[in-house]
Amino acid sequence: MNDIYSNKKRSEIMAKISGKETKPEKIIRSYLFQKGFRYRKNDIRYPGKPDIVLPKYNAVIFINGCFWHGHKGCNKSKLPTTRIEFWKNKIEGNIARDIKNYRLLKEAGWNVIIVWECEIKNKQKQENRLKKLDIEIQFPCPF
Secondary structure (H helix, E strand, O other): OOOOOOHHHHHHHHHOOOOOOOHHHHHHHHHHHHOOOOOEEOOOOOOOOOOEEEHHHOEEEEEEOOOOOOOOOOHHHOOOOOOHHHHHHHHHHHHHHHHHHHHHHHHOOOEEEEEEHHHHOOHHHHHHHHHHHHHHHHOOOOO
């Protein structure tokens, strides 16, 4: 199936996509603040510039878009049908970079928490994920 937009128009659309202040980020930050957690946003001092850094709990949170970070098994991570090779390389590069950043943070003693966009897409999933997030921050998994 061909794209309904020209290459130029598609490029303009994709260039406008921002990786900051997304709806999932706002939901997570609002929840954390209501629960009394204090954090830093997009701190460039750490590998991968985590979306949220909780210094008191030695935890970082990455709020990943399913498409951009290649969420396995999620229908939102399906590759487009045009420029398949480009998108495949782009997403694989993002995944490799993410893995490297997570490893560096863990080696430095940080608790790395990943929240996927699809985990908070509706109210029920959102409530479940936010409850789990509380536990992950305060009681990190030892392995």
